Amino acid sequence: TQLLEQSPQFLSIQEGENLTVYCNSSSVFSSLQWYRQEPGEGPVLLVTVVTGGEVKKLKRLTFQFGDARKDSSLHITAAQPGDTGLYLCAGPYSSASKIIFGSGTRLSIRP
Amino acid sequence: EAGVTQSPTHLIKTRGQQATLRCSPISGHTSVYWYQQALGLGLQFLLWYDEGEERNRGNFPPRFSGRQFPNYSSELNVNALELEDSALYLCASIQGRGPAEAFFGQGTRLTVV
Numbered sequence: 001t002q003l004l005e006q007s008p009q010f011l012s013i014q015e016g017e018n019l020t021v022y023c024n025s026s027s028v029f030s031s032l033q034w035y036r037q038e039p040g041e042g043p044v045l046l047v048t049v050v051t052g053g054e055v056k057k058l059k060r061l062t063f064q065f066g067d068a069r070k071d072s073s074l075h076i077t078a079a080q081p082g083d084t085g086l087y088l089c090a091g092p093y094s095s096a097s098k099i100i101f102g103s104g105t106r107l108s109i110r111p
Numbered sequence: 112e113a114g115v116t117q118s119p120t121h122l123i124k125t126r127g128q129q130a131t132l133r134c135s136p137i138s139g140h141t142s143v144y145w146y147q148q149a150l151g152l153g154l155q156f157l158l159w160y161d162e163g164e165e166r167n168r169g170n171f172p173p174r175f176s177g178r179q180f181p182n183y184s185s186e187l188n189v190n191a192l193e194l195e196d197s198a199l200y201l202c203a204s205i206q207g208r209g210p211a212e213a214f215f216g217q218g219t220r221l222t223v224v
Contacts, residue, residue, distance in 0.1 A: 031210040042115075042201050042215030043154075050210060088154065092211040098167045099144060099203070099211050103153035 003027060004089055004102035012108040016078055021105040023089030024071045030092060032072045034063055037086040037104075079109045113138065115204045117216035124192050124223050132187040132219045136204030143185040144203040144213065145177060154201065160185055192223045 005024045013019055023032065031050045035043035047056050049065035049072060056063045060083075062075040076083055090101040116135045124130050136143050145157040156169035160179035168175075174190040189196055199220050203213035 033210070033212055035213075035215075040199070040218075040220070042203075042218050043213075045212055045214065048210045048212055086153075090211075090213065098156060098159050099205070099213060100156060101146070101154040 003093060003100050004091065006087075006089060006102035006105050008105060009103065010106050010108075012110065013079055014110050015080060018075065018077050019079055019107070020073055020075045021087055021107070022071065022073050023102050025091075026070065027093070028069050030069070032065060032069075032089055032091040034072070034074055035088045035090060035101075037088060038084075043086075043088055079107075081109045081111050083107060084109050115202060115214050115216035117200075117202050117219050119219060120217065121220045122222070124221070126192055126194060126223055128192050130189045130192060130196075130221055132189075132200050132202075132221070133184065134187070134202030134204075134216060135184045136202075137206075137214055140204040140206050140214075141183055142205040143179055143183065144205065145185070145187050146201045146203065147171075148199045148201060148218075149195075150198070157200075158187065189221070194223050197221060197223045 007022050033048050034046045037043040047063045052067045052069045054065045060077045064073050086104045086106050088101050088104045093100045118133045142161040144159050146154040148154050158177050159167045163179050177187040179185045199218045201218045202216045205213050
């Protein structure tokens with residue numbers, strides 16, 4: 001059982017469309033991070049959310065942390081082919097302080 | 112500031128051999144995490160080292176082991192390689208204080224034939 005469940009697993013949309021991907025857990029996290037990974041490379045940190053209800057914007061990307069700090073979402077406005085990649089959420093698992101990752105959402109943007 | 116460096120970038124081994132993968136964290140970072148990523152899949156937690164000690168390990172057999180050196184660099188060893196060990200092995204460096212923000216190396220692509 002994944003502690004961090006991401007949905008959808010795969011998403012293929014047309015350039016210019018909007019999309020939202022989700023990261024859910026039954027556990028409370030002190031913080032959640034979002035990463036993007038391109039093929040053959042390591043994940044790159046996009047953002048950290050810490051406070052329940054927090055919203056952070058990074059150009060066309062909007063990240064939200066749930067009020068109860070158990071879930072997060074990533075919304076992309078007017079998707080572009082450069083947004084293609086594997087989007088991962090991650091956070092420190094409180095019982096052992098190790099960092100765990102969700103299984104990811106693989107996003108493909110068609111020109 | 113130099114990022115996380117991993118070596119080698121590619122490694123080809125035959126079944127039964129041993130592989131050694133290396134990671135140098137960002138200067139000032141004391142924690143190193145190792146993850147295995149099979150092709151097309153997510154990251155599976157392998158090992159966590161902090162201040163030279165193993166803090167936690169994932170659900171992997173004992174033939175996966177490692178260590179962290181006094182300069183905080185780390186080594187991952189995989190003994191008795193099996194075909195299913197073929198994967199991208201990623202090392203992440205974390206400062207040790209504040210939010211758990213991981214900075215990754217480019218990975219080592221291990222192929223077992």
